[in-house]
Amino acid sequence: MALILALAVQGMQMLLVLAAAPLLTGVVRKLKARLTRRQGASVLQPYRDLLRLMRKEVVLAENASWLFRVAPYAIFATTWVAAALVPTFARGLYFSWTADLIAIVALLGSARFFLALAGLDVGTSFGGIGSSREVMIASFAEPAMLLTVFSLALVAGSTQLATVAAMMGSDHVGLRVSLGMALFAMIMVAIAENGRVPVDNPATHLELTMVHEAMVLEYSGRHLALIELAASLKLLVYCSLIACIFLPWGVASADAGPAGYLLGALAYFGKLAVLAALLAVFETAIAKMRVFRVPQFLGAALMLSLLGTLLLFVSGTL
Amino acid sequence: MSAAAFEMLAGLGLLVAAVLALGLSRRPAATAVTYSLALVISVAALGNAGAYLLAGGSAASDVTLPLGLPWLGMHFHLDVLAAFFLVIVNLGGATASLYGLGYGRHESSPHRVLPFFAAFLAGMNLVVVAGDAFTFLLSWEFMSLVSWALVMSHHREAGNAHAGYVYLVMASFGTLALLLAFGLLAGPQGAYGFAAIKAAPHDGLISALVLGLVLVGAGSKAGLVPLHVWLPLAHPAAPSHVSALMSGVMTKVAIYAFVRVVFDLIGEPGWWLSALVLILGGVTAVLGILQAMLERDLKRLLAYSTIENVGLVFIGLGLALAFRGSGLGVPAALAFTGAMFHVLNHSLFKSLLFMGAGAVLSATGERDIERLGGLIHKMPQTSVAFLAGCLAISALPPFNGFVSEWLGFQAVLQSPLLPDWGLKILVPAIGGLMAMTAALVAATFVKAFGITFLGQPRSPAAERASEVDRFSLAALLLLAGLCLLAGILPGFVIDALAPLSQMLIGSRMPVQASEQWLSIAPIAETRSTYDGMLVLVFIAVSASAAAYLIHRLASRAVRRGPAWGCGFPEVSPLAQYSGASFAQPIRRIFATLLLGARDRLDMPEPGDTRPARLVVTIVDPAWTRLYLPLTSAVGRIAERLNALQFLTIRQYLSLVFGALITLLLVLALWR
Numbered sequence A: 001m002a003l004i005l006a007l008a009v010q011g012m013q014m015l016l017v018l019a020a021a022p023l024l025t026g027v028v029r030k031l032k033a034r035l036t037r038r039q040g041a042s043v044l045q046p047y048r049d050l051l052r053l054m055r056k057e058v059v060l061a062e063n064a065s066w067l068f069r070v071a072p073y074a075i076f077a078t079t080w081v082a083a084a085l086v087p088t089f090a091r092g093l094y095f096s097w098t099a100d101l102i103a104i105v106a107l108l109g110s111a112r113f114f115l116a117l118a119g120l121d122v123g124t125s126f127g128g129i130g131s132s133r134e135v136m137i138a139s140f141a142e143p144a145m146l147l148t149v150f151s152l153a154l155v156a157g158s159t160q161l162a163t164v165a166a167m168m169g170s171d172h173v174g175l176r177v178s179l180g181m182a183l184f185a186m187i188m189v190a191i192a193e194n195g196r197v198p199v200d201n202p203a204t205h206l207e208l209t210m211v212h213e214a215m216v217l218e219y220s221g222r223h224l225a226l227i228e229l230a231a232s233l234k235l236l237v238y239c240s241l242i243a244c245i246f247l248p249w250g251v252a253s254a255d256a257g258p259a260g261y262l263l264g265a266l267a268y269f270g271k272l273a274v275l276a277a278l279l280a281v282f283e284t285a286i287a288k289m290r291v292f293r294v295p296q297f298l299g300a301a302l303m304l305s306l307l308g309t310l311l312l313f314v315s316g317t318l
Numbered sequence B: 001m002s003a004a005a006f007e008m009l010a011g012l013g014l015l016v017a018a019v020l021a022l023g024l025s026r027r028p029a030a031t032a033v034t035y036s037l038a039l040v041i042s043v044a045a046l047g048n049a050g051a052y053l054l055a056g057g058s059a060a061s062d063v064t065l066p067l068g069l070p071w072l073g074m075h076f077h078l079d080v081l082a083a084f085f086l087v088i089v090n091l092g093g094a095t096a097s098l099y100g101l102g103y104g105r106h107e108s109s110p111h112r113v114l115p116f117f118a119a120f121l122a123g124m125n126l127v128v129v130a131g132d133a134f135t136f137l138l139s140w141e142f143m144s145l146v147s148w149a150l151v152m153s154h155h156r157e158a159g160n161a162h163a164g165y166v167y168l169v170m171a172s173f174g175t176l177a178l179l180l181a182f183g184l185l186a187g188p189q190g191a192y193g194f195a196a197i198k199a200a201p202h203d204g205l206i207s208a209l210v211l212g213l214v215l216v217g218a219g220s221k222a223g224l225v226p227l228h229v230w231l232p233l234a235h236p237a238a239p240s241h242v243s244a245l246m247s248g249v250m251t252k253v254a255i256y257a258f259v260r261v262v263f264d265l266i267g268e269p270g271w272w273l274s275a276l277v278l279i280l281g282g283v284t285a286v287l288g289i290l291q292a293m294l295e296r297d298l299k300r301l302l303a304y305s306t307i308e309n310v311g312l313v314f315i316g317l318g319l320a321l322a323f324r325g326s327g328l329g330v331p332a333a334l335a336f337t338g339a340m341f342h343v344l345n346h347s348l349f350k351s352l353l354f355m356g357a358g359a360v361l362s363a364t365g366e367r368d369i370e371r372l373g374g375l376i377h378k379m380p381q382t383s384v385a386f387l388a389g390c391l392a393i394s395a396l397p398p399f400n401g402f403v404s405e406w407l408g409f410q411a412v413l414q415s416p417l418l419p420d421w422g423l424k425i426l427v428p429a430i431g432g433l434m435a436m437t438a439a440l441v442a443a444t445f446v447k448a449f450g451i452t453f454l455g456q457p458r459s460p461a462a463e464r465a466s467e468v469d470r471f472s473l474a475a476l477l478l479l480a481g482l483c484l485l486a487g488i489l490p491g492f493v494i495d496a497l498a499p500l501s502q503m504l505i506g507s508r509m510p511v512q513a514s515e516q517w518l519s520i521a522p523i524a525e526t527r528s529t530y531d532g533m534l535v536l537v538f539i540a541v542s543a544s545a546a547a548y549l550i551h552r553l554a555s556r557a558v559r560r561g562p563a564w565g566c567g568f569p570e571v572s573p574l575a576q577y578s579g580a581s582f583a584q585p586i587r588r589i590f591a592t593l594l595l596g597a598r599d600r601l602d603m604p605e606p607g608d609t610r611p612a613r614l615v616v617t618i619v620d621p622a623w624t625r626l627y628l629p630l631t632s633a634v635g636r637i638a639e640r641l642n643a644l645q646f647l648t649i650r651q652y653l654s655l656v657f658g659a660l661i662t663l664l665l666v667l668a669l670w671r
Helices: A002-035 A045-055 A066-085 A101-121 A125-156 A161-169 A177-193 A221-246 A257-285 A291-314 B003-024 B030-054 B080-106 B114-129 B133-154 B160-186 B194-199 B204-222 B231-237 B240-265 B271-294 B298-325 B329-364 B380-393 B400-413 B421-453 B470-488 B490-504 B532-554 B579-594 B621-646 B649-670
Strands: A058-061 B061-065 B074-078 B558-561 B598-602 B613-617
Touching (some): A002 A045, A002 A221, A045 A221, A045 B532, A066 A221, A066 B532, A101 A161, A101 A221, A101 B421, A125 B400, A125 B421, A177 A221, A221 A257, A221 B532, A291 B421, B003 B114, B030 B080, B080 B114, B080 B240, B080 B329, B080 B490, B114 B133, B133 B231, B133 B240, B194 B240, B204 B271, B240 B329, B240 B490, B271 B579, B329 B400, B329 B470, B329 B490, B400 B421
Parallel strands (some): A058 B558
Antiparallel strands (some): B061 B074, B598 B613
16 A cells, blocks of 8 residues: 555656646746746647647658657656656655666766767758757766766765755755855756757757757657657756755655645745746846857866865865 | 686687687688687686676686696686686677677688687687686787787788787787786796785785786786777777677776786785876776767777776776775775676677677778768668667666766765875866766767768768678677666676675675665665666656557657758768767867867868868877887987997907896896
8 A cells, every 4th residue: 555655656746747847948938038028928838839749740851760750759758757756846755766866867868868869860960060069068067967966975975866855955964165066066057958048049940059959950740749848857857956955945755645745846836936937037147158168168067066076075064 | 527627628629619710711611610619619618607606606716737837837717706707708709709600701811810719719718717827928928919810810901000010019018017017926936826926925015016017018908098009900900790809808808917916916005006097097088988089980989989998997996996905895895896897898888889880891891980871771770789889888777888887986976985185186086087988978979870870871882781691680689688688687797796896805795686676776775776677667668658648649640751951952961960070069179188189171272173171180199299209219229229230249249248247246236
């Protein structure tokens, strides 16, 4: 009985992230529109887009291979699994030990690997330019993210996300220089990995500096829907990560019961709203940078995360 | 018959097979006979070594042959360390032989390959079962020479003779270093047996010297920077299944030599020596993968990636040394097990990738990825296997590469326990290099797979390609399956490696077989766990659920149309994104600094009809900073000493007399 309940809660978490991801994207878009004094589409527009795309037929390029058709499912599945393992309303769910933080980063890496391959499949220049830049960005973002994970793991004594989240929520941690560095590094990585301004612009197909949209240019119909959904999920994963690590308040423990879960969910949505607002303000306030400025931006993230880790190696209390 | 005797007989059997291949070599049946024989012997040796390893290797087993040095004989010794590396050697040997059954039929000069192939397998087997320094060095040199012969099997192709020459020089240099190392270990009593060396005490200076020499000797064979320069030349020059053996297996034999001497034979080296190993490993990993990223020859790309993986293994070994030296048993066992796991993984996926490159080579005759493309349509099964290899080597879950990478990271996270400040500062930097390497590996293999197999064919040869034969496919798919299997059942591998760390470190990782749902927990469940099997199941279930629901409820219609060319369709497949353009951002960011990469635009004058060219130059700093000055210095000295060849007899006699007196004086003063 307890097992079934635990499985049900885990299943709820999977469905919750799937259901909430397009909403988060919609909210960010709406806020950005309002900040630039536009009316903007409804926050539900991403759902409508997804449904419309799913019902449309797929137009495949003549020389698209099986990999091009399999990749959207692989990208979606790996991102969804990663999203299911990050604590949202409760931590320490039944399968939370399946993959630790390093494995979650690697799962997102798998999704990127398939996306970059899919960009090369048809052989058009846009796909190639997108893939090439994506792996360039990843060559900075991934080490920065892993070093951030190192910092967190050294503070919490564990790479297990549930343990890290519990530790960050307890009184033993407090304010630390290394955690501040880790926070900034993680935010910079999250911006780059999700293709947000100033690294990439999610709203356009018409810039020569685009990255993510260039890779998926040949996709249509249900394949595009899955990729868009995976992109929304990825944004949600990073927001959830930042929320459960750096805003650890209100997360329910695994055995909290329905009322506890409800409170946890309320807290979670509140945090997501705050992060969405911050993202929208940041994106509106800043201009996109040239592609070869991105390594400097992410190099700063890498240095910050390395410094944070070094500080923790030198002294466990910094 | 004892287990050691069996392995020794397998090695000798392979030698007999080599002789047989020599006799048969001009006949058409030679290929099938040699490879089948090698396959059978390798599988038998694999089974024997595997059974010994899985039984926990209760007792070491010894055999002595009355050959070799007078009154000493040749000693063969099998313990768990040797058994593990025998598994790797013979697994590689068996799959290469299976692959060779098909691939070898295209061989233009089988008599140059077959005898040496079997002899090469024999050499590697004998190095690992050797129980004394003499047998070890003899087998080592034998292995080097026959692999040189394999590198030279197509000696008329451009560059191969040069590759063979550089390899021969470096291999001789490496053997010299090992010879000196064993000379130091044997001491004035001349105790050449490994057991005697281990029993004798070694003072700190000798240990440090031996470690340095073994680092040079084994490192030059494994491809440690700056001793790596021969590797990207020689490995690709051999036939592809031999390249697979050289990259996937022979580098592991070199790692075996390092582990055997440093972990087993000598005492505890100081912490700064483990720092040396760590730094060399980190530099090797980053430089190796960066050069792989910039490479356009598929087999050389794989060879450079071998250098990177050797670097990762040495990082693990360096961490293990550091932990062991500080008396931290469990973290040392973790780092060591991670390194050995990576040894196994790399032998699997690098063999797979080299054989895949061989399949591409035999289907198209091309190694240059800029002339390939679109092979996923022509070679669907090869492309699946190659993709699995790419995923595995890029350390992506649920494949095996991720597990060893993950164990390495867990070991790094244990390092704040180290008492030495130097290491405390060094290890996070090395961890950063590992993380950066991981991302660059993924970039490199997106390029390797994407440019070779995806897109449109860039040459008529790629257009005409067809799927390879069944033997080759069987070997490829077998290795791909093993990569996945080791990734989803890592607990069994870790448990099988436990006797090794017990023997060399004195402690082991916790038993993984008792963990729930086949997960692994290197220290404790609260610290870190990973479950490859469940990750695979989750990914498979959610992907198939999504596919089913969408096809059922939404749409399953598909239409084919031309790709969107922005209103300006590309005129030729050559206008596609190429490997060089794919690597351009990384070249510009990393390689301008580390490898002196320069882009030069050669733009013709107006009115000149010759095409514009973009010339990219990359220099390996090891060549320009180390080897070129060294060779020119040797040349200059040789020039000076040349005068000695043209002396009169009186001058020669006085030279000999002077040398004799000096030597005697030195000896007298020494005593």
